[in-house]
Amino acid sequence: MSQQMMQAIRVHQFGGPERLKLEQIACPMPREGEVLVQVCAAGVLPAEWKLRQGFFQGTIPVAFPYIPGSALAGIVTKVGPGVTAFQKGQAQAQERGIRAMKNTAALPFPSPHLLETIAHLMANRQIATVVQRRFPLAEASQAHELSQTGHGRGRIILHIAD
Numbered sequence: 302m303s304q305q306m307m308q309a310i311r312v313h314q315f316g317g318p319e320r321l322k323l324e325q326i327a328c329p330m331p332r333e334g335e336v337l338v339q340v341c342a343a344g345v346l347p348a349e350w351k352l353r354q355g356f357f358q359g360t361i362p363v364a365f366p367y368i369p370g371s372a373l374a375g376i377v378t379k380v381g382p383g384v385t386a387f388q389k390g391q392a393q394a395q396e397r398g399i400r401a402m403k404n405t406a407a408l409p410f411p412s413p414h415l416l417e418t419i420a421h422l423m424a425n426r427q428i429a430t431v432v433q434r435r436f437p438l439a440e441a442s443q444a445h446e447l448s449q450t451g452h453g454r455g456r457i458i459l460h461i462a463d
């Protein structure tokens with residue numbers, strides 16, 4: 302059986318947005334305590350470009366190549382050993398702990414109670430997310446450039462799948 306492939310934005314060395322490369326890589330398998338998520342959208346956070354530029358050297362270890370991204374939304378496609386709170390087909394959102402992403406991401410599962418609480422607050426319009434701009438995955442470098450300028454207000458989103 303051949304390995305399933307996915308697209309991913311990867312960084313092979315510290316530097317500017319030009320270091321973001323769209324590549325085909327092997328799809329990860331979820332490990333103990335992880336779920337595999339088909340990613341529909343990913344946020345571009347200021348910490349992403351700061352890490353890419355090497356601002357956190359000595360504080361946050363980086364193993365090249367790495368896949369930037371710490372905020373995503375998608376659907377659970379596989380469940381790793383030891384995961385009981387999530388099932389295949391469930392919607393998922395996460396803001397840290399991601400091991401790989403594009404069409405899929407392997408990540409430790411967060412508290413289902415926390416996700417339910419956030420969903421409830423959003424449904425009741427007690428909290429809201431402001432989206433400044435959406436970019437297709439192929440324009441990840443432009444999204445990072447916008448994030449680096451510090452201009453604007455709201456989330457910058459990489460739109461990955463419908």
